[in-house]
Structure formats: structure tokens, C-alpha cells
Amino acid sequence: xxxxxxxxxxxxxxxxxxxxxxxxxxxxxxxxxxxxxxxxxxxxxxxxxxxxxxxxxxxxxxxxxxxxxxxxxxxxxxxxxxxxxxxxxxxxxxxxxxxxxxxxxxxxxxxxxxxxxxxxxxxxxx
Numbered sequence: 001x002x003x004x005x006x007x008x009x010x011x012x013x014x015x016x017x018x019x020x021x022x023x024x025x026x027x028x029x030x031x032x033x034x035x036x037x038x039x040x041x042x043x044x045x046x047x048x049x050x051x052x053x054x055x056x057x058x059x060x061x062x063x064x065x066x067x068x069x070x071x072x073x074x075x076x077x078x079x080x081x082x083x084x085x086x087x088x089x090x091x092x093x094x095x096x097x098x099x100x101x102x103x104x105x106x107x108x109x110x111x112x113x114x115x116x117x118x119x120x121x122x123x124x125x126x
Contacts, residue, residue: 004102005109008053009090010036010046010074011064023095031102033095038070046070047077058083060098060110062090085110093120 009016016035023033034053038046050073054061061078063071066088078084085106087094094117101109 003057004031005098005104005106006032006034006053006055006057006059007095007098007102008034008036008050008059008061009064009095010038010050010053010061010070011090012038012068012070014039015064019090019092019095022092023099026092027096027099031099033099038073043069043073043076046073050074050077054078054081054084058106060084060106060113061086062095062098062113063088064090087114089117091117091120093117 009019014037016037020033020035036049036053041049046069061074061084063074063086071088074086078086083106087110094113097116098109098113101112104112
């Protein structure tokens with residue numbers, strides 16, 4: 001893959017910005033990781049914000065939760081793009097993994113990040 005992936009985190013309220021800031025704080029240089037919020041956005045303006053954040057290169061879009069307005073906007077705006085993968089249910093370990101695997105194809109990076117995010121979930125003391 002010639003161009004490193006862009007990562008777009010889209011969420012309700014300020015969650016995306018906080019997660020992007022946390023990744024940068026933990027990992028240092030992370031490359032393009034962009035936050036998009038749905039706060040005050042209509043469905044159309046959220047779609048435009050997503051398209052702008054993704055740009056014209058390959059990307060993985062990380063959405064806060066399945067079934068919400070953020071996922072609907074991502075699927076609506078980006079479903080036809082073969083160079084964009086969408087992951088619903090973002091968590092911090094997933095984004096950290098992505099930050100260090102931006103050279104992969106979008107679908108491979110999305111799967112790798114999803115696996116890292118899933119492995120990080122634990123129940124303690126139950």
C-alpha cells in the first residue's frame with residue numbers, strides 16, 4: 001500500500017476528540033487520526049463532515065456504536081468506497097492498534113484493529 005491510511009473517529013458529543021487525544025498522548029506520533037462529532041449536525045452535514053475527514057485516500061472509519069446516527073452517516077456516505085472500511089464499536093486499544101498498522105489495506109487494518117479491540121475486553125472479579 002503506497003499511501004498510509006487515514007483514521008476517522010466519529011461519535012456522539014466529544015468522545016471522538018477525547019479518544020484521538022488519548023491515542024496521541026499514549027502513542028505519540030500517530031499519523032492522521034481525525035475526530036468527527038455529530039453534535040449539532042444534521043444527517044446531511046454529518047455526511048459532509050465524514051467525507052471531508054476521509055478525503056480522497058484510503059481510510060478506516062471508527063464509529064462509536066452500531067445502529068446510531070454516526071454509523072448511518074458513515075454507511076450512507078462511504079458505502080461505495082472500496083478504499084474505506086467502517087468499524088462500529090470503537091475502543092481505545094483498537095485505535096492504538098490502528099495507529100501502528102496504517103500501512104495495511106483498509107479492510108485488513110479494520111480487521112486487525114477490531115481483533116485488538118475485542119482482545120482488550122475483560123470481565124474482572126465476576
